[in-house]
Amino acid sequence: MRIAVLHPGEMGSAVAAALSPSGTVGWCSAGRSDVTRRRAQEAGLEEFTALGECTDWADAVVSVCPPAAAEALAADVSGTGFRGLYLDANAVSPATSERIGALVADAGATYVDGGIVGPAPRRAGTTRLFLAGERAGEVAAWFEDGVLDTVVLDGPVGGASALKAAYAGWTKASAALLTAVRGYARAAGVEEELLDEWDRSQPGLRDRSDASFARLLRTAWRFEGEMREIASTMDDHGLPADFHDGAAAVYRRLARVDDADDDPGRVLDRFLEP
Amino acid sequence: MRIAVLHPGEMGSAVAAALSPSGTVGWCSAGRSDVTRRRAQEAGLEEFTALGECTDWADAVVSVCPPAAAEALAADVSGTGFRGLYLDANAVSPATSERIGALVADAGATYVDGGIVGPAPRRAGTTRLFLAGERAGEVAAWFEDGVLDTVVLDGPVGGASALKAAYAGWTKASAALLTAVRGYARAAGVEEELLDEWDRSQPGLRDRSDASFARLLRTAWRFEGEMREIASTMDDHGLPADFHDGAAAVYRRLARVDDADDDPGRVLDRFLEP
Numbered sequence: 001m002r003i004a005v006l007h008p009g010e011m012g013s014a015v016a017a018a019l020s021p022s023g024t025v026g027w028c029s030a031g032r033s034d035v036t037r038r039r040a041q042e043a044g045l046e047e048f049t050a051l052g053e054c055t056d057w058a059d060a061v062v063s064v065c066p067p068a069a070a071e072a073l074a075a076d077v078s079g080t081g082f083r084g085l086y087l088d089a090n091a092v093s094p095a096t097s098e099r100i101g102a103l104v105a106d107a108g109a110t111y112v113d114g115g116i117v118g119p120a121p122r123r124a125g126t127t128r129l130f131l132a133g134e135r136a137g138e139v140a141a142w143f144e145d146g147v148l149d150t151v152v153l154d155g156p157v158g159g160a161s162a163l164k165a166a167y168a169g170w171t172k173a174s175a176a177l178l179t180a181v182r183g184y185a186r187a188a189g190v191e192e193e194l195l196d197e198w199d200r201s202q203p204g205l206r207d208r209s210d211a212s213f214a215r216l217l218r219t220a221w222r223f224e225g226e227m228r229e230i231a232s233t234m235d236d237h238g239l240p241a242d243f244h245d246g247a248a249a250v251y252r253r254l255a256r257v258d259d260a261d262d263d264p265g266r267v268l269d270r271f272l273e274p
Numbered sequence: 275m276r277i278a279v280l281h282p283g284e285m286g287s288a289v290a291a292a293l294s295p296s297g298t299v300g301w302c303s304a305g306r307s308d309v310t311r312r313r314a315q316e317a318g319l320e321e322f323t324a325l326g327e328c329t330d331w332a333d334a335v336v337s338v339c340p341p342a343a344a345e346a347l348a349a350d351v352s353g354t355g356f357r358g359l360y361l362d363a364n365a366v367s368p369a370t371s372e373r374i375g376a377l378v379a380d381a382g383a384t385y386v387d388g389g390i391v392g393p394a395p396r397r398a399g400t401t402r403l404f405l406a407g408e409r410a411g412e413v414a415a416w417f418e419d420g421v422l423d424t425v426v427l428d429g430p431v432g433g434a435s436a437l438k439a440a441y442a443g444w445t446k447a448s449a450a451l452l453t454a455v456r457g458y459a460r461a462a463g464v465e466e467e468l469l470d471e472w473d474r475s476q477p478g479l480r481d482r483s484d485a486s487f488a489r490l491l492r493t494a495w496r497f498e499g500e501m502r503e504i505a506s507t508m509d510d511h512g513l514p515a516d517f518h519d520g521a522a523a524v525y526r527r528l529a530r531v532d533d534a535d536d537d538p539g540r541v542l543d544r545f546l547e548p
Contacts, residue, residue, distance in 0.1 A: 118475065151467070159467075162459070162464045163464045165462075166456075167468060167471055169451075169458060170451065170452060170455045177443075180517060184440055185440035187511045188436035188511065189436070190427070190437045193427060205444070233462075239458055239461070241520075242523065243450075243451050243516065245514075246516030272513075
């Protein structure tokens with residue numbers, strides 16, 4: 001198997017490493033950063049400098065990129081005439097996933113819908129790739145010898161994206177809510193009193209809130225788009241989109257906090273700046 | 275001390291019972307239900323049939339009612355010429371609390387801002403009344419011998435309402451988010467797969483979600499207004515109001531589920547009906 005991973009960012013390079021036992025993994029360096037190149041080299045990926053060369057070579061393409069870029073990447077790959085197997089593993093809504101599936105199928109490729117739950121996998125058991133679509137079982141087989149666990153879903157394309165949306169719809173939106181509420185308490189002058197009350201009646205919540213800042217600051221830049229995708233799929237089902245619109249607004253604010261400072265008070269002060 | 279509790283609902287009657295060691299507690303039966311009368315009688319409260327008689331008799335009025343009714347109740351009490359101490363212990367925004375404070379002060383009464391965190395108190399340690407305002411310490415003293423703990427906040431009127439808003443802004447909005455997300459997963463056909471993933475990577479979340487339904491169904495009717503108050507105070511601080519607008523929408527839907535059925539699947543099916 002020859003598999004192209006587009007692109008080997010933090011998650012993509014870990015997915016590529018998990019694929020290595022099953023075949024040769026390539027990537028396309030056009031327009032990518034030096035950080036991405038270093039990751040690709042460390043993972044031993046075969047470099048292509050043009051997308052067309054990469055997709056001509058590949059039997060399969062695995063798309064791992066920020067959600068807002070997923071559709072454009074599928075269009076670029078389709079534009080090269082790629083007719084192999086195309087896996088989108090991004091945090092997009094089921095509707096976006098279905099559009100991507102139609103787009104790559106029109107160009108002659110076969111589509112598999114994916115969704116990754118967990119951190120970039122470095123060891124077994126931390127992270128699962130959910131898969132849906134006719135050839136989902138085939139994709140799962142590529143990962144049999146790596147550290148990324150797979151779960152094949154019954155049902156049509158879109159299920160893996162729905163599962164991922166529901167999962168992140170709690171984890172990332174609840175983290176954003178916790179930030180917003182603690183930020184409110186700070187702005188209203190009752191943060192210490194709130195933390196004292198949490199210590200009495202919500203054990204663990206102070207620590208959960210403190211610990212979330214360092215993590216959120218590193219990843220907030222790509223969560224805004226993911227929250228917008230979830231808001232859109234909630235709305236598609238006639239459910240309130242507000243929670244995830246609010247979470248998108250929180251992550252947009254947190255993405256501005258670009259220093260590495262993870263002191264909760266200082267992060268909140270920056271968060272509260274208009 | 276003669277203290278009028280308006281009104282002895284589930285929370286109000288427990289607050290009245292916590293006050294009994296410090297004085298005589300009265301209530302006003304005009305327009306109240308038989309359930310409320312039974313609660314008031316069981317708590318040994320002195321009945322007044324007209325609000326003016328009740329407030330003429332009382333040294334202090336404690337307002338415990340749904341947030342949407344708090345301002346009108348303060349206006350009614352002020353309309354009787356009440357000039358004692360007025361405690362609003364409702365889940366209103368700090369801005370609403372400040373308006374109520376101005377209203378009762380204009381009529382000659384003294385205002386204390388309150389916020390209750392926890393269930394209706396039946397035993398010590400479960401529930402705290404936060405208090406803010408010049409005579410907050412005096413109010414705290416009334417509760418010294420009862421099961422309702424008090425916390426006097428430094429700072430002006432509004433702080434107790436802010437503390438309560440921040441606290442419920444997490445607990446009730448996160449419960450609403452959990453309901454919305456699980457409802458989404460059910461609608462999208464991946465609820466079982468989501469619960470399986472929660473069991474793997476979010477231990478306790480399935481049980482938390484299951485357990486919340488019975489509790490939410492009983493109380494959803496009065497949470498919508500509380501969520502609107504919190505949305506408004508978030509907005510006052512330039513923070514996203516969306517989370518609590520979404521939570522208000524969830525509680526409005528849950529309030530329709532009027533049967534006592536707490537099977538999670540059946541509750542979610544009713545919740546998902548347009």
